[in-house]
Amino acid sequence: MASPLQQFEIHPIVPIHIGGIDLSITNSALWMGISVATASVFLAFGARRRALVPGRWQVMAEMSYEFIANMLRDNVGDAGRRFFPYIFTLFMFILFGNLLGLVPGAFTYTSHIAVTLALAMTVFVAVTIVGIVKHGLHFFTFFVPSGVPALMMPLMIPIEIISYLSRPVSLSIRLFANMMAGHTMMKVFAGFVVPLGAATFGIGGLAPIAMDVALTGFELLVAFLQAYVFTVLTCLYLNDALHLH
Amino acid sequence: MELEAAKMIGAGLAVIGLSGVGVGIGNIFSSLIGSIARNPATRPQIFPMAMLGFALVEAVALYALLISFLILFG
Numbered sequence: 625m626a627s628p629l630q631q632f633e634i635h636p637i638v639p640i641h642i643g644g645i646d647l648s649i650t651n652s653a654l655w656m657g658i659s660v661a662t663a664s665v666f667l668a669f670g671a672r673r674r675a676l677v678p679g680r681w682q683v684m685a686e687m688s689y690e691f692i693a694n695m696l697r698d699n700v701g702d703a704g705r706r707f708f709p710y711i712f713t714l715f716m717f718i719l720f721g722n723l724l725g726l727v728p729g730a731f732t733y734t735s736h737i738a739v740t741l742a743l744a745m746t747v748f749v750a751v752t753i754v755g756i757v758k759h760g761l762h763f764f765t766f767f768v769p770s771g772v773p774a775l776m777m778p779l780m781i782p783i784e785i786i787s788y789l790s791r792p793v794s795l796s797i798r799l800f801a802n803m804m805a806g807h808t809m810m811k812v813f814a815g816f817v818v819p820l821g822a823a824t825f826g827i828g829g830l831a832p833i834a835m836d837v838a839l840t841g842f843e844l845l846v847a848f849l850q851a852y853v854f855t856v857l858t859c860l861y862l863n864d865a866l867h868l869h
Numbered sequence: 870m871e872l873e874a875a876k877m878i879g880a881g882l883a884v885i886g887l888s889g890v891g892v893g894i895g896n897i898f899s900s901l902i903g904s905i906a907r908n909p910a911t912r913p914q915i916f917p918m919a920m921l922g923f924a925l926v927e928a929v930a931l932y933a934l935l936i937s938f939l940i941l942f943g
Contacts, residue, residue: 629942801931808938846927853924 628811632735632804651731652739659720659733667716688716692855699859703866710750711862714743715855722803722847726840734850735803737796744796747858755865766868795857802850806843810836880940886933893926 636648670685678686692712696704704711718734725732733739755763767784768777813832821829901919905912 627942629938797932797935798925798928801935802928805931805934805938846924849920849924853921853928856921 628808628815631731631807631811634736652733652736655724655731655733656721659717659724662724663716663720695856696859699856700863700866704859704862707754707862711855711858714747714858715851718743718799718854719848719851722851723844725803725807726843726847732803732807734799735807737800740796740800741792743799743854744792747795747861748792751858751861751865754862755868758866759868763865763868766864791861795854799850799854802846806839806846810839810843813839876940880937883937883940884933887930890926890930890933893929894923897922897926 634650634652636646636650637654638649640647640649667685667688670681673679673682675682689712692715693708696708696711700707721732721734724730725734755766767781767788769780769784772780813835816832817829820832821827897919901915904915
């Protein structure tokens with residue numbers, strides 16, 4: 625039986641090598657393209673009719689828009705409206721990556737630390753630049769907690785700085801670990817089907833299949849929840865940068 | 870052979886951290902049920918917060934699980 629981690633292997637589909645750099649189109653890149661195309665079609669066709677009384681498709685497109693717009697308004701306030709396109713793109717990219725990864729045989733690109741760390745670093749660098757542009761050097765008072773006695777400062781400031789620097793790490797590992805662990809768990813249960821079925825004339829194989837069905841439902845919840853958490857935390861970081869404390 | 874055995878034991882030990890996660894998730898949902906029972910009208914506001922807390926705690930469980938997988942298959 626193949627290892628449960630075999631599903632995460634990246635292999636090139638169209639090998640491209642330019643000047644010693646490997647630019648091959650891999651299965652990861654292919655599924656990123658598919659998810660971007662799916663998200664674009666979903667929104668473009670949802671917004672095409674622009675009916676006053678929306679149909680089902682338009683309602684779904686509007687709901688996804690309003691979901692992020694409300695999240696941004698609740699967490700950042702009016703100052704966050706300029707960042708709506710970025711936050712919305714981030715949410716849709718992660719959500720469609722998670723959801724399409726659940727299709728049997730598909731590749732989940734969010735289960736790779738390389739992808740999630742790139743997303744998290746983009747958020748981290750962008751938020752820091754926004755903070756510095758808005759507040760200038762005053763931004764660095766962010767690391768000085770208010771209401772703390774001066775004696776505690778040498779201890780508190782390094783802690784604040786470390787917790788700030790660990791944001792991209794926790795943000796990326798959370799998404800990647802959730803996706804990887806979920807898919808591995810499903811594969812482990814799928815691996816029980818044949819041995820258990822062979823030992824009990826086929827009846828015992830039904831239990832792991834039922835477990836996998838339940839897990840698929842749970843993974844759908846996790847796929848949405850992790851996209852939501854990633855976006856909410858981005859909003860919170862943005863709020864910190866825009867309003868300091 | 871001892872390395873294989875040590876790997877198995879280590880993978881088992883790595884998921885002990887899940888006990889803390891169990892306590893955490895139980896805590897989140899007990900507070901959620903308690904607050905909804907006290908004031909059902911606040912449900913729309915506190916449910917997303919509970920889900921956020923649940924996802925954050927569950928991520929901690931997956932860090933432990935990840936270490937265990939890395940020991941077993943890595």
